[in-house]
Amino acid sequence: MTKTILDVVKDCDNFTTPDPTPPTFWQQYYTFKVNGCTAVLGYIPQTIIGKIAWTNAWVIDHASRTVILNTPPTATREIRSQELTQTLKATQSLGVISMLQKWRNETFPIYDSHGDVLLEVERCASALFGIVTYGVQLLCYVNDRQNGLGLRLWIGKRSHRKQTYPGMLDCTAAGGLPTGTLPIEAVMCEAQEEASIPYEFAKGNIKSMGPISYFHIRGSKAGGEIGLLQPEVEYTYALELEAGMVPTPSDSEVESFTLYTVEETVEFLKQGLFKPNSAVVIVKFLIEHGIVNCVNDPDYEEILSHLARPLEFPVVIQPST
Structure with a gap:
C-alpha cells in the first residue's frame, strides 16, 4: 500500500502511548535513573532487564520498575561511565545481547537536567537503555x-x-x-x-x-x-x-x-x-x-x-x- x-x-516517530492507555502498557518498561539526578534518563524494556549482568553499583527496584545507577551523588562522569562500561562488558561476555558484539569504542553523552554530561555510554549499547x-x-x-x-x-x-x-x-x-x-x-x-x-x-x-x-x-x-x-x-x-x-x-x-x-x-x-x-x-x-x-x-x-x-x-x- x-x-x-x-x-x-x-513510521519513524512511532513510539506512542495508546489512548486510553492500558494499565499493562508501562509494565513493559523500567525507567533508567542515576543517583543524585531526579530526571528519568531513558526507558529499558522489561525483556532486557534479566539479560544484563548488573553489578553491585546498581539498584533494580521491581516494585517501582526503576533501574538506578547507585553511584554517590558526588561521583564524576568518569566514575559513572566506568561503572556502566563494566556492566556492559560483563554482559557482553555472556553473549546474550547481540548488539553488544558490535562494540565501537565510541560513546554518546547522557545529560542531566542542567545540560551537563552525567555519564557516557558505549554507542552500541545506547538503545538498551532507551536514552x-x-x-x-x-x-x-x-x-x-x-x-x-x-x-x-x-x-x-x-x-x-x-x-x-x-x-x-x-x-x-x-x-x-x-x-x-x-x-x-x-x-x-x-x-x-x-x-x-x-x-x-x-x-x-x-x-x-x-x-x-x-x-x-x-x-x-x-x-x-x-x-x-x-x-x-x-x-x-x-x-x-x-x-x-x-x-x-x-x-x-x-x-x-x-x-x-x-x-x-x-x-x-x-x-x-x-x-x-x-x-x-x-x-x-x-x-x-x-x-x-x-x-x-x-x-x-x-x-x-x-x-x-x-x-x-x-x-x-x-x-x-
Missing part, C-alpha cells in the same frame, strides 16, 4: 536551473551486507554524534568519509536545516534486539553540489549514489524504501524547499509535529553551525 508523507514520518541519542544527516542535491531539470537529490543505497537497514535508501551521508563533537564538525567528516565530498567545499557551502526529534521503536531491520526504544535528535544539513561533482562511496557501507528527481524520491518515500530516520530528513528537505506545504498536504501541521517530537528526557541542542 502506498504511504502518505504523514505515514512516512509516523536520547544524537546524530547528523546530510542531503546533497543539485539545482539544474539552466536545463529546467530543477532539484535532484543524491540518494545513497546502503550495502546489503550492513547489519542495520541493509539495501535501503539513505541520505548522502550520516552518522552518530559522539561525546564532545560539534554537529557541524561531525557532518563535514561524514561527508568526506562516506561520500568523498571535499572537506573545504562542504565547510564553505553546507547549510543547516535545523534539528529534528522523534521517538522510534527499533524493528527487525535495525539489527540487534527488537523493540528497543530510541529517542533521537538529528542535526540535518543540505549541500548543493556544483556541476560535475559526484558523491562517491569511500567505504563498504554505501553501495552506490544515484541522482533522483524530487518526484522519484517522493515515490520511493511512499513505497517505504528509505531507512526511517533518513526518510524524515528527506521530508524536512521537501518542507524547507516548499515542495511539501500547508496547501498541498492536508496533514502538514501533523507532519511538522512528528519532526519536532518533545522528548521527556533531558535534551541538549547544540548550535548547528
Whole structure:
C-alpha cells in the first residue's frame, strides 16, 4: 500500500502511548535513573532487564520498575561511565545481547537536567537503555536551473551486507554524534568519509536545516534486539553540489549514489524504501524547499509535529553551525 508523507514520518516517530492507555502498557518498561539526578534518563524494556549482568553499583527496584545507577551523588562522569562500561562488558561476555558484539569504542553523552554530561555510554549499547541519542544527516542535491531539470537529490543505497537497514535508501551521508563533537564538525567528516565530498567545499557551502526529534521503536531491520526504544535528535544539513561533482562511496557501507528527481524520491518515500530516520530528513528537505506545504498536504501541521517530537528526557541542542 502506498504511504502518505504523514505515514512516512509516523513510521519513524512511532513510539506512542495508546489512548486510553492500558494499565499493562508501562509494565513493559523500567525507567533508567542515576543517583543524585531526579530526571528519568531513558526507558529499558522489561525483556532486557534479566539479560544484563548488573553489578553491585546498581539498584533494580521491581516494585517501582526503576533501574538506578547507585553511584554517590558526588561521583564524576568518569566514575559513572566506568561503572556502566563494566556492566556492559560483563554482559557482553555472556553473549546474550547481540548488539553488544558490535562494540565501537565510541560513546554518546547522557545529560542531566542542567545540560551537563552525567555519564557516557558505549554507542552500541545506547538503545538498551532507551536514552536520547544524537546524530547528523546530510542531503546533497543539485539545482539544474539552466536545463529546467530543477532539484535532484543524491540518494545513497546502503550495502546489503550492513547489519542495520541493509539495501535501503539513505541520505548522502550520516552518522552518530559522539561525546564532545560539534554537529557541524561531525557532518563535514561524514561527508568526506562516506561520500568523498571535499572537506573545504562542504565547510564553505553546507547549510543547516535545523534539528529534528522523534521517538522510534527499533524493528527487525535495525539489527540487534527488537523493540528497543530510541529517542533521537538529528542535526540535518543540505549541500548543493556544483556541476560535475559526484558523491562517491569511500567505504563498504554505501553501495552506490544515484541522482533522483524530487518526484522519484517522493515515490520511493511512499513505497517505504528509505531507512526511517533518513526518510524524515528527506521530508524536512521537501518542507524547507516548499515542495511539501500547508496547501498541498492536508496533514502538514501533523507532519511538522512528528519532526519536532518533545522528548521527556533531558535534551541538549547544540548550535548547528
